[in-house]
Amino acid sequence: MSDRVDYRHIADMPGLVLGTARFSKFSFDRHFHLDYHIGLVTEGVQRLGYGGKTVLTGPGSVSLMPPGEIHDGVGVGERGYTLRTFRLSRELLGSVAEDLSGTAREPELAGATLEDPEVAAQLVRLFDVMQASGQSGALAVQSEWLRLLNLLLTRSRAIVPQQESGALSPQQWQRVRDYCFAHLSEKITLDALAALCDLGRFQFLRQFKQTVGMTPHAWLLRLRLEHACSMLSRSSQTIAEVAQGVGFYDQSHFNRAFRQAFGVAPSGY
Structure with a gap:
């Protein structure tokens, strides 16, 4: 199998680049980056060296590499490995960190590897959604992006999250x-x-x-589906027109969400 690397810039989030790579022969010499990297090995195993130590990363691992961290990487075994990477500019991560911590200071992040299969799987799903659309503007994507970065930066002790309680007025x-x-x-x-x-x-x-x-996304999704019920029962609009009227531009997504919420397809309501 030949080595392959693909990159995708996220149009509405300047400073974010998604990388997908399949390596069977290629190995990374010692190097560094000028941006932040969040790495996910989704198939196979990578031997990663940084900070004077060597670790094995595979599915369920999340690697964090800040600007200037010297590291290398090579596959283990003959089958190679698949690597997905979020590449974040210093400006982008700094603005997110300020949003999360309330402090206008670049996060102090050292190279780290977190073993957490659940978080790794959530990052992979977020990666896939962003890569498929080339955008990050959807409410659900924005919310998940902030939640996962908050979790990673807090666990790696790069930021101290705001300890603030309270509700909207x-x-x-x-x-x-x-x-x-x-x-x-x-x-x-x-x-x-x-x-x-x-x-x-x-x-x-x-x-x-x-x-x-509820989260804003969950509440808004329910609001849209409730309005869809009203439109389906009181108008002659097609299902596609109803879907667009409540903010769904993918009818298959609308059908899945409707069935999950009410146990029946829109056509059966």
Whole structure:
């Protein structure tokens, strides 16, 4: 099998590049990067050397490499390995870290390997969604991106998360509801909802869940599906028109979400 490397820039998140590689012969000499790398070996095993030690990384491992960290990598065995990488510019990770910690300071991150199959699987799923669309603007993607980066940066002790409790004020909650009802057929982003409340994105996520008991994505998805029920029962619109009217631009996604919520396809409602 020949070696192969592909990169994809995420259009609406400058500073983020996704890398997918399959290596059977290629090995990385000692090198460093000017950006941050989050690495995921999804098949096979890679021998990774950094910080004076050598570790084996495979499915279930997450490797974190900050700018300037000297490291190398080589496959173990004859079958090779598959590597997926999030490459984040210093500016991008710095802005996310500020959002998460409330401190305008670049995170102090050393090379590290985390063994956590659940988190690794969640990162792979997020990678696949971003790679397939080339975008990160969907509310669910933005929320998961912040959640996972918060988890990684906290576990690696690169940041101290904000210890802040509380809920949205009645006025903030009303503004969010009014906006979602008024823009239900459009793409609604985390940035837009947080700005309505004059909060950072991660602060908004926590306060929204404290207020509602659901994540913004889960609440908005239910709102769209409830409106879809009303439209299906009171109008002559096609299922495709209903789907678009409540913000679904992929009818198969609408069908899956509807069935999962109500136990029946839209055509059976």
